[in-house]
Amino acid sequence: MSREQYNPAPLSQGxxxxxSSSQQQTTGGFNITGASNTFEDTSRPVSYLCGDCxxxxxxxxxxxxxxxxxxxxxxxxxxxxxxxxxxAR
Amino acid sequence: MVVRRSNGDVVESFGSSRExxxxxxxxxxxxxxxxxxxxxxxxxxxxxxxARKVVNVNAETVxxxxxxDIPGHYGPxxxxxxxxxxxxxxxxxxxxxxxxxxxxxxxxxCDASISNAFRRILLAEVxxxxxxxxxxxxxxxxxxxxxxxxxxxxxxxxxxxxxxxxLRWFRKxxxxxxxxxxxxxxxxxxxSTPSDYNTVVLELKVDCRWATEAEDGRDGKKLAKEGExxxxxxxxxxxxxxxxxxxxxxxxxxxxxxxDDAIRPVNPDILIAKLRPGQKIHLQCHCIKGxxxxxxxxxxxxxxxxxLLPQITITSPILGADAKKFARCFPKGVIGLEPSDESxxxxxxKAVVKDPMKxxxxxxxxxxxxxxxxxxxxxxxxxxIFSVESTGQLRxxxxxxxxxRLLKAKTERFKRHLxxxxxxx
Ligand SMILES: [Zn+2]
Numbered sequence: 001m002s003r004e005q006y007n008p009a010p011l012s013q014g015x016x017x018x019x020s021s022s023q024q025q026t027t028g029g030f031n032i033t034g035a036s037n038t039f040e041d042t043s044r045p046v047s048y049l050c051g052d053c054x055x056x057x058x059x060x061x062x063x064x065x066x067x068x069x070x071x072x073x074x075x076x077x078x079x080x081x082x083x084x085x086x087x088a089r
Numbered sequence: 090m091v092v093r094r095s096n097g098d099v100v101e102s103f104g105s106s107r108e109x110x111x112x113x114x115x116x117x118x119x120x121x122x123x124x125x126x127x128x129x130x131x132x133x134x135x136x137x138x139x140a141r142k143v144v145n146v147n148a149e150t151v152x153x154x155x156x157x158d159i160p161g162h163y164g165p166x167x168x169x170x171x172x173x174x175x176x177x178x179x180x181x182x183x184x185x186x187x188x189x190x191x192x193x194x195x196x197x198x199c200d201a202s203i204s205n206a207f208r209r210i211l212l213a214e215v216x217x218x219x220x221x222x223x224x225x226x227x228x229x230x231x232x233x234x235x236x237x238x239x240x241x242x243x244x245x246x247x248x249x250x251x252x253x254x255x256l257r258w259f260r261k262x263x264x265x266x267x268x269x270x271x272x273x274x275x276x277x278x279x280x281s282t283p284s285d286y287n288t289v290v291l292e293l294k295v296d297c298r299w300a301t302e303a304e305d306g307r308d309g310k311k312l313a314k315e316g317e318x319x320x321x322x323x324x325x326x327x328x329x330x331x332x333x334x335x336x337x338x339x340x341x342x343x344x345x346x347x348x349d350d351a352i353r354p355v356n357p358d359i360l361i362a363k364l365r366p367g368q369k370i371h372l373q374c375h376c377i378k379g380x381x382x383x384x385x386x387x388x389x390x391x392x393x394x395x396x397l398l399p400q401i402t403i404t405s406p407i408l409g410a411d412a413k414k415f416a417r418c419f420p421k422g423v424i425g426l427e428p429s430d431e432s433x434x435x436x437x438x439k440a441v442v443k444d445p446m447k448x449x450x451x452x453x454x455x456x457x458x459x460x461x462x463x464x465x466x467x468x469x470x471x472x473x474i475f476s477v478e479s480t481g482q483l484r485x486x487x488x489x490x491x492x493x494r495l496l497k498a499k500t501e502r503f504k505r506h507l508x509x510x511x512x513x514x
Contacts, residue, residue: 078229079227079229081227083226084224085224086222086223086224086234088219088220088221088222088243088374089242089384
């Protein structure tokens with residue numbers, strides 16, 4: 001599977017495939033990417049790391065690419081805030 | 090087919106000459122010669138019965154390796170037909186030690202095919218729970234996502250046995266490039282959705298930072314300036330261990346996996362990664378049941394192996410200095426020294442076989458001329474010394490019972506298929 005191609009399973013309750021018995025009807029399916037998950041939120045400002053003083057620099061679209069503490073102009077992008085799925089193999 | 094491979098007069102007594110197998114041409118010669126046995130089809134003598142259980146380990150060769158307890162092998166009068174009563178009377182299991190992570194026992198009186206089936210089922214077919222899917226939220230450590238995922242997949246997990254047996258299979262979609270297994274997968278049934286009865290969720294969330302006076306009672310940065318180099322003193326969470334996994338019970342899992350039964354790594358001290366201040370790992374894992382033939386992480390055993398019981402036969406006495414040298418040819422405890430004259434404790438020492446189980450059958454004793462013709466080495470064909478080392482999810486002895494249950498289920502399935510085949514379905 002290619003990276004960042006994870007499709008979260010539907011959140012429907014009781015949608016258990018694979019022969020669930022009546023005893024297990026009460027247990028709903030679950031997944032880890034629910035509505036409460038903030039990792040998919042991209043509307044907030046993105047934070048970068050200053051290449052000189054290593055402080056966090058929050059930038060919105062259109063902001064000057066410059067450290068607010070020391071004025072250094074090299075900023076490093078942080079790792080994606082998206083969840084990436086891997087197989088433990 | 091060789092119907093009669095031994096003759097009565099070569100085998101005089103067990104120990105002095107145990108060569109029951111002879112080349113075919115030799116048999117024809119003796120049959121026509123002066124030592125012709127009275128009845129070439131006579132059932133095996135008790136001595137021959139014993140001798141055919143032994144695999145001969147000679148200086149350069151290993152002979153008599155194949156089992157001969159097949160109906161008809163020795164002619165019509167030797168009854169080798171399989172009989173449940175006889176098997177039940179002869180079969181034996183002796184435990185040598187039985188620890189949760191290491192069991193050793195002997196299976197005596199069964200065929201190599203059965204023992205080997207148990208061994209292979211233990212390695213590849215007894216299901217266990219292991220981490221399968223990793224959802225990486227953040228990982229700024231120096232260990233890459235893929236490598237970290239593979240690494241945590243291999244961590245052996247454990248939990249309440251009842252709950253582990255309650256867990257069901259998760260039908261996982263085969264890889265998209267494997268069309269054959271995809272077709273088979275689509276043909277039978279719906280794919281599984283993660284649910285409490287087939288998926289266990291673990292979370293790993295570790296942040297590394299400098300130690301501070303307020304939180305840790307020591308100022309890591311100050312100590313570092315003073316020359317402290319130990320990362321455990323300077324930082325907090327600089328090592329990520331298996332014990333940092335947090336079990337997130339879902340649905341009914343709380344009733345099966347609570348308290349001491351919680352899903353957890355068998356060994357809490359497994360080092361997963363090293364971090365430095367500012368680096369963090371945040372991930373969730375889905376653990377599912379699987380079998381060792383799919384991936385080694387699902388194998389319930391570190392090793393499951395067997396060896397045949399060694400047999401050492403001293404055919405003529407080994408005395409004095411030779412006896413001491415003889416004992417040194419074997420591991421400690423295999424050969425003992427006893428007075429050659431039982432009534433006189435000061436008589437010359439004699440080598441006796443104390444514990445052949447400890448022998449490694451190195452054949453060292455066969456390299457020395459002074460023991461030539463005085464010792465025979467062999468292994469008992471139907472005495473399997475099993476060793477099962479569990480990775481910790483289930484007890485070693487319980488794993489062996491599981492392998493027996495699985496083999497039974499497989500034979501029943503096979504019989505059912507045969508019946509269907511016979512009925513022309
Ligand atoms: Zn800066």
